Amino acid sequence: MTTPPTDVDLDRILVGAHHDPHSFLGAHPTGDGHTVVRALKPLARSVAAVRPTGERTELAHLRDGLFTGTLPGTGADHHLLVTYDDGAEQLHHDGYRFPPTLGDIDLHLIAEGRHELLWRVLGSQVRTLDGVPGTSFAVWAPHAQGVRVMGDFNGWHGTAHPMRSLGSSGVWELFVPGVGAGTRYKYEIHTRDGRLLHKADPLARATEVPPATASVVHTSAYAWRDDDWMASRGGGDCHARPLSVYEVHLASWRPGLGYRELAEQLPAYVAELGFTHVEFMPVMEHPYGASWGYQVTGFFAPTSRLGDPDDLRHLIDSLHAAGIGVILDWVPAHFPKDEFALARFDGEPLYEPADPRRAHHPDWGTLEFDHGRREVRNFLVAGAVYWCTEFHADALRVDAVASMLYLDYSRPHGDWSPNEHGGHQNLDAVAFLQELTDTVRRTAPGALTMAEESTAWPGVTRPTHERGDDGFGGLGFDLKWNLGWMHDTLGYLARDPVHRAWHQDEITFAMVYAYSEHYLLPLSHDEVVHGKGALVTKLPGDWWQRRATLRALYAFMWAHPGKQLLFMGQEFGQGEEFDHDAGPQWWVLDEDRPGHADHRGIRHLVGDLNARYRATPALWELDADPAGFSWIDTSHTEANILSFVRRDAAGRPLVVVANFSPLVHTGYRVGLPDAPAWREALNTDAVRYGGGGVRNDGVVRTEPVPWHGRARSAALTLPPLAVVWLEPADGPVPDPEEADLDEH
Missing domain, CATH: 2.60.40.10 (Immunoglobulins)
Structure with a gap:
């Protein structure tokens, strides 16, 4: 009774x-x-x-x-x-005759912060109980006095559907018969101080199209076709494989296209250019389009602006079919203050720290995650697993890692509180990142993690079990963005060539620390926004010199140790910075005069760079090994010339000579290794790329003239503002002197 x-x-x-x-x-x-x-x-x-x-x-x-x-x-x-x-x-x-849809094991794992399949028990789940179809709703709101679910099924009056608390887990749950996929809903949360909040579901897997903010019940019906891809993507060491990335803002790559239409165009375009991967700027739902996805409110929901979640699955599947990996930009550092989302979710700080000195991010006007709270850490780690397993993402690029690692990041003295040891390291964030990288590696074989980290924090790509001199274990990432290389290289090339002589250490300094981490070299969207201009407009000189320097930059970048990333529109050298409404300036590809390569020439170069890169193990096989790189000469600073050698595991070399001056150098002697004869593998001054066509014709033979510390050397022709790649000439190479004797 x-x-x-x-x-x-x-x-x-x-x-x-x-x-x-x-x-x-x-x-x-x-x-x-x-x-x-x-x-x-x-x-x-x-x-x-x-x-x-x-x-x-x-x-x-x-x-x-x-x-x-x-x-x-x-x-x-x-x-x-x-x-x-x-x-x-x-x-x-x-609906009030059904037992809870979460079991004791689920609740225990949630309370411990260890439920790696969190999206399968929280959020909305279409299911059938005792023969009755419907949807179960479950949400974590431990401070709430009560929670109700409201939506299309009850006229948006939450009164009809109060949820039950599942004890100390802080989870509230209800099964609603008759509710199916496509239903819009929110949670109505009764706070401890008597307010009613209307909140979107943190675990929603679909949403309304912004500016509407409701969550949408979703169940996937997608049948993947990429079994072979998924089975092989974890094979081999990622550091000993070619990896070049085309960074894309999906909403503006071709404005107006959804996920399905993008699947018809993007894979073919990226494959034609030869990139191994695409990186999507955040596809997770966000209320403000101009944030480009970096202020996320739906951490488990692809943005509905471009279609439903299965449409995104189709796009990723299509890229895999074209042999292209997919990297998702992911934002676990902060979230916006919009009232319908995570901020003070149950009326009190929940996803954010209670201490306002840690909660509010001074740079972005957002809230930081409380990485020390088990349930919050679980929410984020499960989200990473979700995108790598449910959407077959091949890598996650983790945004703003530096802002997580330091308690005093962008905060003046007095506006931050030290850790338990009195230091400025965020120990909770360190533990979170270590758990993140280890969990992704274990649950999604072959999926990579990449850190956007701009400081000298040691061991970003060191295994988590290996402790460094600082006493911390590594963070466990597979790759780290080398923002130092980007800053120094662009800084050097932005100078007039006459001034570069005093700054050549800027472009060579990256090799001092090149093997301290596993690096990716980014020329990302960050370099072409907020008034910075396009890459080509950062460079000095007239239009021809700017384009020539951009081509040289790309060839230098592709030959440098580390992987590569290039933002859309920069593959053809557009002259305007990124505009998320207009998208890339595709029209400039149609304005070149017949016989004159301009923007199309730069795109030809990027395609050839990727093709040569993928076909040349010297450019990637020993990326993580100092044996794969050696300088030939960096001393000719007044001429703006430097040269180096890349080698593969078999010792086969590729020589790179960069002339960052606007002068042609003829008879320029360079000490060369090993092979007696060489030929150009790539020359950025080629007419095909929009250059002047200055080149080394035919085979270049070395002579027994010691130079640059090497026994043999050759006299080269160096085009202006250009980079030349030289490879050994395979097969028998006739000696010019012997040929002359035969003729006599």
Whole structure:
């Protein structure tokens, strides 16, 4: 026999502040062979309980939409026949007769912060219980007095669907019969101070199209076709494989295209250019399009601006079919303050730290995650696993790692609190990042993690179990963005050539620390936004000199140790900075005069760089080994010339000579290794690329003239503002002197 509800209990249920509405709503035995049924239908004119036999019992309206009545016998095998003011009748299953959809193991793992499949138990799940189809809703809101779910199915009146608390886990849960995929919903949270908040689901897997903010029930019906890709993507050491990345803002690559239309164009374009991977700027849902996805509100939902989640799956599948890996930009450092999302989710700091000195990010006007809270860390780590498994992402590029690692990041003295040892390292964030990289590596074989980290924090790409001199274990990332290389190289090339002589150490300094981490060299969207201009406009000289220097930059970058990343539009040297509304300036590819390569020439070069790169193991096989690189000469600073050698595991060399001056150098002697004869593998001054066509014709033979510390050397022609790659000439190479004797 159950205890009848008191007026206080009823009041709490009606205002949405009761922790266990299932103890009163639904069917309950009275102890005398009868069953009392209570239904909360605030929009109804009348409610009747209908037994499978057809027996109908009218329920009395007690107050405020609460109907109650007594049925003969015991059991909960009844429906609710609800009549509305317009006379319409609907037959409902009673949702308050079902047990919780989360088990004890789920709740234990959530409380411990170890539920790696969190999206399968929280959020909205389409399911069938006891033969009844519907959707279960579950949300973590430990500070709430009560939680209700509101949506299309109840006229957006949460009163009809209060959720039950599952104890100390802080999870609230409810199964709603009849609700299916495509239904919009939110949670109505009754805070401890009496406010009602309307919140989107943190674990929603789909959303309304912004600026609308509701969550959407979603279940995937997508059938993947990339089994072979997924089975092989983890093969081999990523550092000993070619990896070049085309960074894309999907919403503006071709403005107006959705995921499905992009799947028809993007894979072919990227494959033609020869990139091994694309990187999508964040595809997770965000309210403000001009944030480019970096202020996320839907951490498990692709942006609905471009289609539904299965449409994104189709795009990724299509890229895999074209042999192209997919990197997703992912933002676990911060989130926006929008009232409908994570900020003070249950009325109090929850996803953000309670200490305002740690909660508010001074640079972006956002809130930082509380990486020390188990449930928050679980939310983020499970999200990483989600994108790598449910969407087959091949890598995650983790945004703003530096802002997580330091408690004093962008904060003046007095505006931050030190860690337990008195230092400025964020120990919680370190533990989170280590858990993140280890978990992704274990649960998504072959998926990589990449850190956007701009400081000298040691061991970003060191394994987590290996401790450094600082006492910290490594962070476990596979690659780190080399922002120092980017800054120094662009700084050097932005100078007039006459001034570069005093700054050549800027372009060579990266090799001092090149093997301290595993690096990716980025020329990303960050370099072409916020008034910085396009890459080509950063460079000095007239239009021809700027384009020539850009071509030389690309060839130097592709030959430098480390992987490469280039942002869209820069592959053809567009002259304007990134505009997320207009997208790349595709039209400039059509304005070149016949016979004159301009923007198309730069795109030809990028395609050839990728083709040569992928076909030349010397450029990637020993990326992580100092044996794969050696300088030939960096001393000719007044001429703006430097040269180096790359080698593969078999010792086969590729020589790179860069002339960053606007002068042609003829007869320029360079000490060369090994092979007696060489030929140009690539020359950025080629007419095909928009250059002047200055080149080394045919085979270049070395002579026994010691130079640059080497026994043999050759006299080369160096084009202006250009980079030349030389490879050994395979096969027998006739000696010019012997050829002359034969002719006589």
